[in-house]
Amino acid sequence: MRSTPLPIFGSRLTLGLARNRIEEAGLLGRCEFVPVADGDRVDIGPFGVEFVPVTHSVPHAHAIAVHTTQGVVLHSGDYKLDLTPVDDRRCDLARLGQIAATEGVRVLLADSTNAEEPGFAPSETSVGQVLHNLFSEHRDRRIITASFASHLHRIQQIADAAVASGRKVATLGLSMRKNVRLGRDLGVVDIPESSLIDIEEIDRYRPEEICVISTGSQGEPMSALALLARGENRFVTVDERDTVILSSHAIPGNESNVNRVIDGLLRRGARVVHSGVADVHATGHAQADDIKTYLSIVEPEWYVPIHGEYRHLVANAALGRRMGVASDQVMLCEDGDVIVIDDDGLRLGDRVPAGYVYVDGIIGDVGTGVIRDRRVLAEEGVVVVVVTVDVQSAEIVTGPEIITRGWVYAPEAEDLLDEACDTVAEAVQRALGGGVRDVEALERDVRRAAGKFVNERTRRRPMIVPVVMET
Amino acid sequence: MRSTPLPIFGSRLTLGLARNRIEEAGLLGRCEFVPVADGDRVDIGPFGVEFVPVTHSVPHAHAIAVHTTQGVVLHSGDYKLDLTPVDDRRCDLARLGQIAATEGVRVLLADSTNAEEPGFAPSETSVGQVLHNLFSEHRDRRIITASFASHLHRIQQIADAAVASGRKVATLGLSMRKNVRLGRDLGVVDIPESSLIDIEEIDRYRPEEICVISTGSQGEPMSALALLARGENRFVTVDERDTVILSSHAIPGNESNVNRVIDGLLRRGARVVHSGVADVHATGHAQADDIKTYLSIVEPEWYVPIHGEYRHLVANAALGRRMGVASDQVMLCEDGDVIVIDDDGLRLGDRVPAGYVYVDGIIGDVGTGVIRDRRVLAEEGVVVVVVTVDVQSAEIVTGPEIITRGWVYAPEAEDLLDEACDTVAEAVQRALGGGVRDVEALERDVRRAAGKFVNERTRRRPMIVPVVMET
Numbered sequence: 001m002r003s004t005p006l007p008i009f010g011s012r013l014t015l016g017l018a019r020n021r022i023e024e025a026g027l028l029g030r031c032e033f034v035p036v037a038d039g040d041r042v043d044i045g046p047f048g049v050e051f052v053p054v055t056h057s058v059p060h061a062h063a064i065a066v067h068t069t070q071g072v073v074l075h076s077g078d079y080k081l082d083l084t085p086v087d088d089r090r091c092d093l094a095r096l097g098q099i100a101a102t103e104g105v106r107v108l109l110a111d112s113t114n115a116e117e118p119g120f121a122p123s124e125t126s127v128g129q130v131l132h133n134l135f136s137e138h139r140d141r142r143i144i145t146a147s148f149a150s151h152l153h154r155i156q157q158i159a160d161a162a163v164a165s166g167r168k169v170a171t172l173g174l175s176m177r178k179n180v181r182l183g184r185d186l187g188v189v190d191i192p193e194s195s196l197i198d199i200e201e202i203d204r205y206r207p208e209e210i211c212v213i214s215t216g217s218q219g220e221p222m223s224a225l226a227l228l229a230r231g232e233n234r235f236v237t238v239d240e241r242d243t244v245i246l247s248s249h250a251i252p253g254n255e256s257n258v259n260r261v262i263d264g265l266l267r268r269g270a271r272v273v274h275s276g277v278a279d280v281h282a283t284g285h286a287q288a289d290d291i292k293t294y295l296s297i298v299e300p301e302w303y304v305p306i307h308g309e310y311r312h313l314v315a316n317a318a319l320g321r322r323m324g325v326a327s328d329q330v331m332l333c334e335d336g337d338v339i340v341i342d343d344d345g346l347r348l349g350d351r352v353p354a355g356y357v358y359v360d361g362i363i364g365d366v367g368t369g370v371i372r373d374r375r376v377l378a379e380e381g382v383v384v385v386v387v388t389v390d391v392q393s394a395e396i397v398t399g400p401e402i403i404t405r406g407w408v409y410a411p412e413a414e415d416l417l418d419e420a421c422d423t424v425a426e427a428v429q430r431a432l433g434g435g436v437r438d439v440e441a442l443e444r445d446v447r448r449a450a451g452k453f454v455n456e457r458t459r460r461r462p463m464i465v466p467v468v469m470e471t
Numbered sequence: 472m473r474s475t476p477l478p479i480f481g482s483r484l485t486l487g488l489a490r491n492r493i494e495e496a497g498l499l500g501r502c503e504f505v506p507v508a509d510g511d512r513v514d515i516g517p518f519g520v521e522f523v524p525v526t527h528s529v530p531h532a533h534a535i536a537v538h539t540t541q542g543v544v545l546h547s548g549d550y551k552l553d554l555t556p557v558d559d560r561r562c563d564l565a566r567l568g569q570i571a572a573t574e575g576v577r578v579l580l581a582d583s584t585n586a587e588e589p590g591f592a593p594s595e596t597s598v599g600q601v602l603h604n605l606f607s608e609h610r611d612r613r614i615i616t617a618s619f620a621s622h623l624h625r626i627q628q629i630a631d632a633a634v635a636s637g638r639k640v641a642t643l644g645l646s647m648r649k650n651v652r653l654g655r656d657l658g659v660v661d662i663p664e665s666s667l668i669d670i671e672e673i674d675r676y677r678p679e680e681i682c683v684i685s686t687g688s689q690g691e692p693m694s695a696l697a698l699l700a701r702g703e704n705r706f707v708t709v710d711e712r713d714t715v716i717l718s719s720h721a722i723p724g725n726e727s728n729v730n731r732v733i734d735g736l737l738r739r740g741a742r743v744v745h746s747g748v749a750d751v752h753a754t755g756h757a758q759a760d761d762i763k764t765y766l767s768i769v770e771p772e773w774y775v776p777i778h779g780e781y782r783h784l785v786a787n788a789a790l791g792r793r794m795g796v797a798s799d800q801v802m803l804c805e806d807g808d809v810i811v812i813d814d815d816g817l818r819l820g821d822r823v824p825a826g827y828v829y830v831d832g833i834i835g836d837v838g839t840g841v842i843r844d845r846r847v848l849a850e851e852g853v854v855v856v857v858v859t860v861d862v863q864s865a866e867i868v869t870g871p872e873i874i875t876r877g878w879v880y881a882p883e884a885e886d887l888l889d890e891a892c893d894t895v896a897e898a899v900q901r902a903l904g905g906g907v908r909d910v911e912a913l914e915r916d917v918r919r920a921a922g923k924f925v926n927e928r929t930r931r932r933p934m935i936v937p938v939v940m941e942t
């Protein structure tokens with residue numbers, strides 16, 4: 001467990017969002033939150049760190065310009081070039097240009113998520129009009145929307161459409177409630193007090209007077225929307241009077257979960273509007289032409305595509321070369337790579353450990369061994385072979401007994417299991433007869449005999465767990 | 472195990488494709504293959520079954536018109552309305568219209584896969600031009616393509632582009648080899664003998680003289696393309712001289728696997744062209760306007776959307792209503808539903824069992840209990856608690872011993888496991904002291920004690936497998 005106390009710099013909103021997560025993890029006492037304003041420059045260690053405003057789905061996002069003795073290291077952050085953002089806070093392209101023109105940007109690390117998408121990303125405000133139209137089209141129905149809980153611009157636009165059509169707004173899902181409260185506290189989200197109601201109050205109104213703003217737009221199985229789709233939410237029951245708007249797009253890997261949620265909602269009779277059938281979502285990430293614009297303003301000496309799958313990094317690297325960064329100054333890096341900057345330029349240093357940390361229950365990091373075991377268990381099940389031996393007399397006292405889980409359907413496999421017991425018993429007897437007295441050696445014999453039998457007879461390779469006990 | 476001998480009707484090509492699969496499953500002796508030609512009508516039981524030519528990615532597809540005493544039941548099969556198919560064999564829309572005009576179609580069951588997609592599906596031949604252009608653009612590189620092995624139209628067009636640019640063609644992957652051979656035997660696939668080489672011969676040619684046609688377009692982890700992406704194929708090694716064309720589109724649920732393969736190929740330095748960046752794929756399924764055209768020709772009395780996720784069935788049902796089928800004569804059915812047709816119309820009968828049959832190794836159907844166990848094992852791991860007791864003396868003879876897999880990393884959990892053993896020992900001793908002598912009852916006590924301890928101390932719920940043995 002790492003124990004360094006951690007100062008965290010960010011806009012008040014970013015810190016508020018982070019605080020919620022850190023609090024959930026019980027780590028609040030070990031962090032120091034340092035709020036910064038747009039354009040602030042903070043000295044952190046030997047660096048001057050400047051927070052340049054950028055547009056993204058989450059308001060008050062920043063690019064980070066790190067002023068170092070080796071020049072400026074510019075980190076784009078998650079960004080898009082939204083010329084007409086919901087809150088009118090635009091990217092400070094002038095400041096980026098000024099940095100480029102005066103100090104120069106030694107290296108730019110930039111968001112690659114949408115590097116494969118041609119053209120410019122549409123403005124977030126374009127979604128507002130679509131939402132208004134949908135609210136009008138479905139005016140005699142209850143409307144339930146789902147989006148990222150951090151996407152406060154979207155939530156603002158949904159609330160605007162709801163209020164404009166005379167609806168009350170209720171949030172559903174813990175993070176949605178927390179974030180809307182945080183956004184209102186900080187003046188980032190503007191919903192009139194008179195239009196906000198608690199989710200428990202929605203049944204006091206007619207369906208067409210209600211807009212529920214929910215989490216679960218990625219189909220997460222335990223999210224509010226997934227519970228709605230399965231009919232398991234205790235506050236809201238979806239039926240044929242509902243229109244559900246998924247104001248989102250499935251992140252790669254989440255498609256199946258999202259599809260399952262859409263199917264569930266349709267089975268309950270709801271109408272479902274999603275990004276496949278209407279423009280109810282706009283990306284928060286720069287597309288190819290945004291990236292090219294950014295590059296043409298910043299004109300970095302070196303270019304490091306970040307944030308995206310490998311294919312997106314490759315596409316972004318191509319954009320960097322296209323915009324004039326020298327081929328050998330575009331670096332394709334992966335998680336764990338370290339870049340060393342000195343007078344000679346940039347190069348890869350030693351790698352550092354990086355990757356997922358699986359947390360399960362309160363044990364903390366699950367570890368790769370455990371994950372590997374779970375994979376085998378998931379694919380083939382487990383066969384436990386237990387035998388008690390008396391090493392003095394070299395005899396089997398009880399067993400072998402074979403218990404299986406996730407392998408074969410036991411009632412149909414009784415004969416097979418009896419035969420397996422005989423095979424293992426023989427192997428143990430042979431080993432004991434041959435003078436083997438060591439429990440670990442006997443367990444190896446049990447594993448080998450059982451594994452061979454199982455594989456030959458069923459062509460499967462379940463995990464074999466041998467347990468030899470001594471009396 | 473079902474034992475009815477099964478006659479299978481279909482075009483020679485369909486039967487050939489089916490035969491390969493049936494042979495792999497070792498069921499060849501139990502099937503009878505009955506080839507039919509376009510337009511054939513066969514008496515099967517009380518029905519006259521007519522095979523109407525339709526276009527699809529697999530050549531020689533048919534709609535099935537079942538002539539019954541209750542009118543014609545028309546099954547669309549997988550289809551699109553390709554006006555310019557690769558083999559010039561078009562949908563027999565005239566015959567469909569004739570059936571509709573003379574007998575009338577009592578019920579139409581129709582493909583819903585692309586019901587959400589507006590407009591008409593592009594012709595398969597549109598992909599041919601794109602492939603020609605790509606082969607020209609990448610003329611100095613080796614080209615590896617991936618597509619469904621059953622998509623013989625696509626394979627034909629890839630081969631055409633390869634031969635036109637002076638390349639030799641080699642297939643990679645068992646099903647690709649089998650299907651190309653079958654297609655050539657039946658005259659469905661036309662590749663000159665002089666252009667076909669064995670995959671083992673490719674290194675005798677320069678990269679730009681080779682086109683490899685591979686399986687694995689859905690990123691299946693054990694497919695030829697996935698092996699290429701991992702550098703594990705014994706015939707082909709992908710490097711920066713290769714261009715890989717995924718002439719396909721990820722089926723919902725396969726996106727992650729496809730992305731992993733693309734990333735792997737890019738890491739090896741290959742260029743990758745996929746449907747996200749070029750029109751290298753055309754669907755084989757009717758889109759909304761194709762479906763509307765089909766409905767306007769067939770004008771069914773009843774409409775049953777089939778083949779697709781629930782959302783697609785819903786979208787197709789809406790198209791049916793839009794084209795004039797009465798709302799109460801559009802039936803949304805799911806797998807296992809039975810439709811009864813009599814003079815009063817159509818209605819749902821009793822459901823029949825339907826769903827996936829999981830086959831693992833040579834045991835056959837794995838069964839839902841086993842699958843459920845594997846799920847728990849995968850998510851939480853397993854804790855085996857073994858104890859041997861002497862019921863006469865009411866004493867523990869050996870153990871408790873606790874063996875875990877996929878639960879916690881054992882070396883860090885030693886103290887925890889010691890404590891768990893003590894807790895279980897106490898519970899067993901208490902039960903024995905209280906007069907419990909039954910092994911199953913003791914196992915319940917062990918499970919309860921161990922489960923409670925594990926959950927309280929780690930907030931996890933692994934599968935607890937208690938094993939109580941008697942001496």
